[in-house]
Amino acid sequence: MRQPGADTVLVRHADVGVKSGKVQAEMERRLRDNIEAIVRDRGIDAEVERRWSRILLHADADEIDAATDAAADTFGVRSASPAAVVPPEKGPIVDALARSAEANADAAGDTFAVRARRAGNADAHPFTSEDLEREGGATVFDALEDPEVDLTDPDTTFSVECREDEAFVFTEKRPGPGGLPLGSQAKVVALVSGGIDSPVAAWEVMKRGAPIVPVYLELGDYGGPDHEARAMETVRRLADYAPNFDMSVRKVPAGDVMDLLAEEVGPARMLVYRRFMYRVAEHVAREADATGIVTGEAIGQKSSQTARNLGATSQAADLPIHRPLLTMDKSDITERARDIGTFRDSTIPAGCNRIAPDYPETNATLEIVENAEPDDLFERAAEAARNATVVDI
Numbered sequence: 421m422r423q424p425g426a427d428t429v430l431v432r433h434a435d436v437g438v439k440s441g442k443v444q445a446e447m448e449r450r451l452r453d454n455i456e457a458i459v460r461d462r463g464i465d466a467e468v469e470r471r472w473s474r475i476l477l478h479a480d481a482d483e484i485d486a487a488t489d490a491a492a493d494t495f496g497v498r499s500a501s502p503a504a505v506v507p508p509e510k511g512p513i514v515d516a517l518a519r520s521a522e523a524n525a526d527a528a529g530d531t532f533a534v535r536a537r538r539a540g541n542a543d544a545h546p547f548t549s550e551d552l553e554r555e556g557g558a559t560v561f562d563a564l565e566d567p568e569v570d571l572t573d574p575d576t577t578f579s580v581e582c583r584e585d586e587a588f589v590f591t592e593k594r595p596g597p598g599g600l601p602l603g604s605q606a607k608v609v610a611l612v613s614g615g616i617d618s619p620v621a622a623w624e625v626m627k628r629g630a631p632i633v634p635v636y637l638e639l640g641d642y643g644g645p646d647h648e649a650r651a652m653e654t655v656r657r658l659a660d661y662a663p664n665f666d667m668s669v670r671k672v673p674a675g676d677v678m679d680l681l682a683e684e685v686g687p688a689r690m691l692v693y694r695r696f697m698y699r700v701a702e703h704v705a706r707e708a709d710a711t712g713i714v715t716g717e718a719i720g721q722k723s724s725q726t727a728r729n730l731g732a733t734s735q736a737a738d739l740p741i742h743r744p745l746l747t748m749d750k751s752d753i754t755e756r757a758r759d760i761g762t763f764r765d766s767t768i769p770a771g772c773n774r775i776a777p778d779y780p781e782t783n784a785t786l787e788i789v790e791n792a793e794p795d796d797l798f799e800r801a802a803e804a805a806r807n808a809t810v811v812d813i
């Protein structure tokens with residue numbers, strides 16, 4: 421959909437709107453800063469302004485599409501519309517609707533509606549929203565070929581948002597991720613292995629406003645350079661959503677422990693590995709002032725992730741372990757990975773040795789896992805966390 425004369429992006433926020441006044445103002449400021457950071461990171465020449473409960477981006481016509489995309493990629497944004505700004509009077513508004521109908525005559529589909537909304541002072545205009553919809557509707561009807569009005573589920577909606585000083589006319593609402601502005605919550609450690617799931621899990625908590633401290637366990641023969649490159653690339657994709665945040669990765673040496681587990685631990689090996697991993701993540705979290713641990717696990721997706729095994733392994737950490745994908749099907753996770761842009765890097769072949777045992781434990785208790793693991797597992801985790809290196813992204 422094209423909006424002739426569009427020079428402004430109208431940005432609507434998501435859950436920011438359900439907050440109390442003071443919290444909302446603070447979140448809107450943060451959202452504005454985050455949109456600006458993405459706009460700058462992409463080299464778009466747009467001015468970002470916070471006005472009423474909206475954020476506006478002002479850009480030249482040739483950058484308006486890129487500016488809309490930037491806003492629609494920012495956590496906390498519900499939708500973004502490239503809009504033409506006209507005086508808040510019936511004539512100019514109806515004319516703008518006509519121009520937009522003409523420009524989209526081919527792409528408009530079969531049915532349409534005009535929706536108008538007035539915001540702010542109700543006495544500011546000598547017309548009602550219904551007047552705009554009626555007159556705008558008649559004009560759009562004339563401009564389209566063989567159109568049909570459908571007020572319930574139209575193919576195209578020509579919209580007007582009329583404020584006291586100006587009116588915005590638009591035909592497109594590009595959906596954003598929703599959620600809350602990044603940085604409005606405390607940090608969490610994200611265990612990112614670079615597979616399909618863990619980057620999606622990290623993205624989900626970022627969407628709810630929590631910056632991540634990415635942690636990658638370097639697994640020696642059970643990982644390798646391609647495995648590591650995959651993890652780093654997926655974090656780079658996540659960093660595109662957070663150019664004003666530190667996304668450097670804590671790389672933790674875990675090859676020796678993996679060798680030991682492969683030699684000494686049988687069916688519970690993957691569960692012992694999980695306990696080691698959570699424990700490492702907890703040490704990093706304490707050092708980085710993060711308040712939880714995020715993983716890409718989902719109930720029953722792998723033998724190590726049966727409901728009982730998750731129960732037994734989670735007890736290795738005192739901090740909460742967040743599993744945003746807990747109830748999701750793999751096909752939905754994969755679709756989300758494609759949408760957010762991490763799928764391609766996640767599927768680079770990693771070519772590493774298999775660590776999983778042939779007959780894995782699926783019904784573990786804490787006692788079973790504790791009996792199977794080396795006595796000094798947690799000391800090893802503390803040491804591995806201390807030896808972490810920081811990889812810039």
Ligand SMILES: Nc1ncnc2c1ncn2[C@@H]1O[C@H](COP(=O)(O)OP(=O)(O)OP(=O)(O)O)[C@@H](O)[C@H]1O
Nearest residue numbers: 611612613614615616617618635636637715716717
């Ligand atoms: N080497 C690693 N570094 C960091 N985190 C890891 C690593 N291996 C596993 N994890 C974490 O444990 C979770 C479950 O591990 P699992 O073995 O199922 O992951 P995977 O199949 O390698 O990758 P993914 O879950 O990302 O698809 C991952 O989602 C991730 O959060």
